[in-house]
Amino acid sequence: MSILDLAPVVPVVVIDRVETAVPLARALVAGGLPAIEVTLRTSCALEAIGRIAAEVPEAFVGAGTVRTPADVAASADAGARFLVSPGATPALLDAMAGSGVPFLPGAATASEVMALVERGLTELKFFPAVPAGGVAYLKALGGPLPDVRFCPTGGIRPETAADFLALPNVGAVGGTWLTPADALASGDYARVEKLAAEAAALRG
Numbered sequence: 001m002s003i004l005d006l007a008p009v010v011p012v013v014v015i016d017r018v019e020t021a022v023p024l025a026r027a028l029v030a031g032g033l034p035a036i037e038v039t040l041r042t043s044c045a046l047e048a049i050g051r052i053a054a055e056v057p058e059a060f061v062g063a064g065t066v067r068t069p070a071d072v073a074a075s076a077d078a079g080a081r082f083l084v085s086p087g088a089t090p091a092l093l094d095a096m097a098g099s100g101v102p103f104l105p106g107a108a109t110a111s112e113v114m115a116l117v118e119r120g121l122t123e124l125k126f127f128p129a130v131p132a133g134g135v136a137y138l139k140a141l142g143g144p145l146p147d148v149r150f151c152p153t154g155g156i157r158p159e160t161a162a163d164f165l166a167l168p169n170v171g172a173v174g175g176t177w178l179t180p181a182d183a184l185a186s187g188d189y190a191r192v193e194k195l196a197a198e199a200a201a202l203r204g
């Protein structure tokens with residue numbers, strides 16, 4: 001099973017208040033997006049992953065912004081079922097591979113992609129997707145590197161997601177638009193569910 005096949009969109013969520021973790025995960029799952037990437041950018045991220053893993057079993061919760069071997073260990077201990085990194089280093093790749101947890105390492109250039117393919121990795125995050133060159137760039141990478149599938153993330157909006165998903169080398173896209181900060185602040189999980197349902201419908 002690949003993370004890229006769970007849903008067309010992987011919500012990237014930044015959780016500032018751990019109490020929001022479970023209701024927002026339930027809303028995303030109810031909308032049809034079970035794979036949820038919780039970024040390790042906030043102090044409660046690991047606790048949020050743990051709560052979602054324990055209380056929302058139908059979610060497939062992972063850790064994002066995984067940058068170091070210590071992040072890998074902490075994420076796995078918290079219950080992350082996948083790991084996403086913005087880029088890749090040899091030490092990080094060794095740790096992710098050794099963890100036994102599925103992972104999507106980040107790459108943005110042909111050389112970076114080729115280095116990962118040398119390690120047997122063919123499912124990658126393309127980051128930062130839009131600033132790096134967007135749909136045209138990813139399409140061009142697919143010419144010489146057709147065996148690699150990507151989860152482009154960074155700058156993707158609901159109105160541009162379908163263009164990425166139309167590429168043969170895109171399995172899913174990531175983005176933060178499913179969980180607007182004001183919706184989380186006001187507890188408007190119905191809005192999160194609606195945004196998730198619209199995203200889930202992007203690829204039939």
Ligand SMILES: O=C(O)C(=O)C[C@H](O)[C@H](O)COP(=O)(O)O
Pocket residue numbers: 012039041064065066084085086127153154155156174175176177
């Ligand atoms: O923290 C990480 O490792 C990330 O995954 C960075 C995310 O790709 C971007 O934060 C996506 O954010 P948007 O451009 O708002 O969709």
